[in-house]
Amino acid sequence: MHLRLEELLAARDGEPSPEAEEHLGSCPSCAARLGELKAVREALQGLPALAPPRDLWPSLRRRLPEERPRPALKALWAAAAAAVLFGTVWLGLRGFRLSAPETRREVLAEGPAEPSADELSGLMAESRRLEAILKRLEAGNPVLKGSTASAIAEIQDRIALVDLQISLLQGSNKDRSLLARLWKERVDLLGSLVEMHLFRHAVSPA
Amino acid sequence: MAERPDERFLVDKARRGDFEPLYRAFERPVFTLARRILGRTEEAEETVQETFLEVFRSLPSLRNGGSLWPWIRSVASSKALMALRRKRLVEEPLPEEGAWEPEDPLPPFDLNSLDLERALGALPPLSRAVLWLHDVEGLTHEEIARLLGSSPSFSKSRLARAHRRLREILAGGRKGGAACTSA
Numbered sequence: 001m002h003l004r005l006e007e008l009l010a011a012r013d014g015e016p017s018p019e020a021e022e023h024l025g026s027c028p029s030c031a032a033r034l035g036e037l038k039a040v041r042e043a044l045q046g047l048p049a050l051a052p053p054r055d056l057w058p059s060l061r062r063r064l065p066e067e068r069p070r071p072a073l074k075a076l077w078a079a080a081a082a083a084v085l086f087g088t089v090w091l092g093l094r095g096f097r098l099s100a101p102e103t104r105r106e107v108l109a110e111g112p113a114e115p116s117a118d119e120l121s122g123l124m125a126e127s128r129r130l131e132a133i134l135k136r137l138e139a140g141n142p143v144l145k146g147s148t149a150s151a152i153a154e155i156q157d158r159i160a161l162v163d164l165q166i167s168l169l170q171g172s173n174k175d176r177s178l179l180a181r182l183w184k185e186r187v188d189l190l191g192s193l194v195e196m197h198l199f200r201h202a203v204s205p206a
Numbered sequence: 207m208a209e210r211p212d213e214r215f216l217v218d219k220a221r222r223g224d225f226e227p228l229y230r231a232f233e234r235p236v237f238t239l240a241r242r243i244l245g246r247t248e249e250a251e252e253t254v255q256e257t258f259l260e261v262f263r264s265l266p267s268l269r270n271g272g273s274l275w276p277w278i279r280s281v282a283s284s285k286a287l288m289a290l291r292r293k294r295l296v297e298e299p300l301p302e303e304g305a306w307e308p309e310d311p312l313p314p315f316d317l318n319s320l321d322l323e324r325a326l327g328a329l330p331p332l333s334r335a336v337l338w339l340h341d342v343e344g345l346t347h348e349e350i351a352r353l354l355g356s357s358p359s360f361s362k363s364r365l366a367r368a369h370r371r372l373r374e375i376l377a378g379g380r381k382g383g384a385a386c387t388s389a
Contacts, residue, residue, distance in 0.1 A: 005366040050238045164291040165355020
């Protein structure tokens with residue numbers, strides 16, 4: 001029997017299993033296939049670099065002034081900490097229960113146990129609930145400026161990346177723990193966005 | 207890509223408002239990565255712009271002394287994968303458990319760049335992305351897994367799938383070959 005392609009690729013990348021290494025020494029077909037995989041990689045690496053067919057700099061330059069350099073991470077953390085502190089107090093007064101997702105986070109952090117369907121659906125429901133709150137908050141005060149806009153944009157970027165990761169895992173029964181962690185991260189990021197909007201509402205002039 | 211000796215100079219200039227030298231220094235590798243992953247020029251151009259906007263926004267928090275290309279490559283890879291998602295190009299069914307059969311050697315084929323370019327363009331988008339990021343850009347399966355929010359084994363199976371399909375395309379869809387009896 002020949003080596004599986006994944007085994008051949010591991011051997012090509014310098015990480016052969018002992019069994020694969022032994023097999024390669026006695027199977028000319030697999031050794032030839034390994035050589036072929038190396039040749040394909042070299043050919044791919046030898047493909048010419050590409051240049052954009054048109055100069056992108058003028059349009060990029062026009063967009064740059066709209067994009068303020070984000071404040072240094074320390075400043076972001078300080079702003080986020082202030083927002084969290086305020087948001088926690090405010091939400092506590094409004095009866096908004098931050099404790100529920102926190103509890104779930106502790107449960108998930110305890111070990112590699114597979115999340116139950118209830119836990120996953122709970123995180124998804126929490127995500128939908130926070131999105132609905134966010135929609136109402138954004139509708140109430142859509143104008144964003146300065147460092148708040150940058151911080152919110154950064155969190156939105158992270159949510160987009162989490163969404164990408166979730167979409168890649170959807171439909172697969174594998175990696176349910178990872179899927180749960182991603183939904184938890186999404187809930188946390190949405191929670192941060194809600195808190196920042198609440199903070200902004202509170203400090204903005206009436 | 208080798209570390210550029212003038213990277214600190216590029217960053218200093220960019221922080222003072224002159225961003226173009228940094229853009230020019232990395233324009234081609236970023237476009238190449240985006241174009242190879244996305245397969246379409248227009249989307250690659252947008253990814254280039256989004257990448258450099260992100261680079262520009264992140265300049266204040268950039269640590270001095272590190273090499274720029276791994277960071278810019280990571281941003282570009284992330285943006286390209288986001289573009290795949292936006293275009294719903296990643297909706298490929300996952301391989302069934304146990305679907306991998308032992309490989310049979312295939313007929314010989316010629317590796318010329320034109321055929322290779324065509325074959326690369328014909329790959330499913332996510333497989334093409336993993337192939338390019340691993341075999342050309344040199345990302346490890348762990349790094350690709352982090353970008354995809356998946357596991358290294360997922361990245362490995364995608365790479366194998368990409369090579370299988372690439373081989374089929376290059377060999378013109380022919381299959382066959384000698385038997386091998388060793389274990």
